[in-house]
Amino acid sequence: MPTLEGKSVAVTGGAGFIGSHLIDALIEKRPSRLAVLDNFFLGNRDNLRDAISRLPGLEIVDQDVTDMAAVRRFFEARSVDAVFDLATIPLPASLERPHWSSKVICDLALNLCELCREGAFHTLIHCSSSEAYGSAQYVPMEENHPLKTETPYAAAKAAAALLVESYHRTFGIDMAIGRPFNNFGPRQNGRDFSGIIPRLIQRILRGETPVIFGDGQQTRDYLYATDTARGLILLYETDAARGQTINLASGREVSVLQIVRDVSRLMDWTQPPRFDPPRPADVRRHCASVEKARRLLSFSSAVSWEDGIARTVRWYREHPERLKG
Numbered sequence: 617m618p619t620l621e622g623k624s625v626a627v628t629g630g631a632g633f634i635g636s637h638l639i640d641a642l643i644e645k646r647p648s649r650l651a652v653l654d655n656f657f658l659g660n661r662d663n664l665r666d667a668i669s670r671l672p673g674l675e676i677v678d679q680d681v682t683d684m685a686a687v688r689r690f691f692e693a694r695s696v697d698a699v700f701d702l703a704t705i706p707l708p709a710s711l712e713r714p715h716w717s718s719k720v721i722c723d724l725a726l727n728l729c730e731l732c733r734e735g736a737f738h739t740l741i742h743c744s745s746s747e748a749y750g751s752a753q754y755v756p757m758e759e760n761h762p763l764k765t766e767t768p769y770a771a772a773k774a775a776a777a778l779l780v781e782s783y784h785r786t787f788g789i790d791m792a793i794g795r796p797f798n799n800f801g802p803r804q805n806g807r808d809f810s811g812i813i814p815r816l817i818q819r820i821l822r823g824e825t826p827v828i829f830g831d832g833q834q835t836r837d838y839l840y841a842t843d844t845a846r847g848l849i850l851l852y853e854t855d856a857a858r859g860q861t862i863n864l865a866s867g868r869e870v871s872v873l874q875i876v877r878d879v880s881r882l883m884d885w886t887q888p889p890r891f892d893p894p895r896p897a898d899v900r901r902h903c904a905s906v907e908k909a910r911r912l913l914s915f916s917s918a919v920s921w922e923d924g925i926a927r928t929v930r931w932y933r934e935h936p937e938r939l940k941g
């Protein structure tokens with residue numbers, strides 16, 4: 617069984633939301649060397665504060681991973697065993713800058729595929745997204761669910777995963793793909809291009825009515841970010857995961873109405889939400905099959921929605937500076 621102990625590991629997007637939880641979890645695995653590659657587009661050094669105090673040798677490299685020549689120099693300067701690929705431009709940015717964000721998402725994956733093919737590092741663990749499936753054609757959504765993407769972000773994430781799979785089939789690169797469904801937890805970006813949970817908490821903290829786009833019946837399958845980090849590590853540690861794409865999810869549906877209801881209750885907010893017109897290309901329904909993750913990785917979520925949302929609200933209350941001012 618592949619082990620991370622004593623290995624040299626790099627994480628793209630390691631200063632971001634899920635990436636920083638992955639860095640925390642990787643430290644427990646005692647790698648010989650651990651590096652963050654992040655251009656701080658939305659990454660935040662504060663996300664890595666605990667990690668730095670636990671691992672003073674943590675290398676934080678301010679690097680745009682789309683810059684192939686610079687990234688090649690990074691790998692030439694050190695021996696790296698495994699790369700966890702989490703860098704991304706988030707979905708809301710793809711609604712404002714579709715051409716640029718789609719190109720960046722594809723380039724990020726393509727550069728790592730090419731460098732892996734060249735032997736710059738041994739194993740690529742790529743982080744995809746459930747957005748690659750689009751709205752559920754049926755539930756639960758297993759890994760063979762059609763890729764009927766809605767947004768340019770989703771299409772680019774699907775393309776990136778297909779590129780990683782193609783490099784495995786054509787050139788035999790050592791890889792596995794984790795396909796997380798929606799994530800929640802501390803450190804999610806709450807400023808520009810933020811997601812529904814930080815945005816909702818921010819509005820309630822400001823005394824503003826929560827806003828729901830559409831009827832609120834749209835659903836997501838939420839996984840707590842520390843669970844996602846554990847799943848990505850299991851992908852590396854499991855021989856049977858090589859060459860595979862595996863959903864990382866809870867298998868449970870939560871509607872937007874329920875998110876608003878639960879966050880409102882936790883924050884003692886009693887007024888009803890406002891309903892605005894639906895956002896273009898919003899996914900209607902997401903609920904994962906978690907069977908493959910259970911079978912191949914013995915993975916299941918450890919943090920429930922109820923526990924996780926309470927922890928998340930508490931964290932943002934303690935860190936209001938992480939929300940847009």
Ligand SMILES: NC(=O)c1ccc[n+]([C@@H]2O[C@H](COP(=O)([O-])OP(=O)(O)OC[C@H]3O[C@@H](n4cnc5c(N)ncnc54)[C@H](O)[C@@H]3O)[C@@H](O)[C@H]2O)c1
Nearest residue numbers: 629632633634654655656657658659680681703704745799
């Ligand atoms: N957050 C979710 O709900 C969710 C759900 C499914 C999949 N994912 C996937 O998980 C991964 C991590 O997402 P996240 O939510 O932590 O996002 P995030 O925005 O918090 O983190 C992404 C990081 O990538 C960095 N980055 C952006 N462009 C870069 C570049 N050119 N070079 C180097 N670094 C760059 C950003 O600065 C940021 O730190 C992504 O692949 C995303 O598609 C996220």
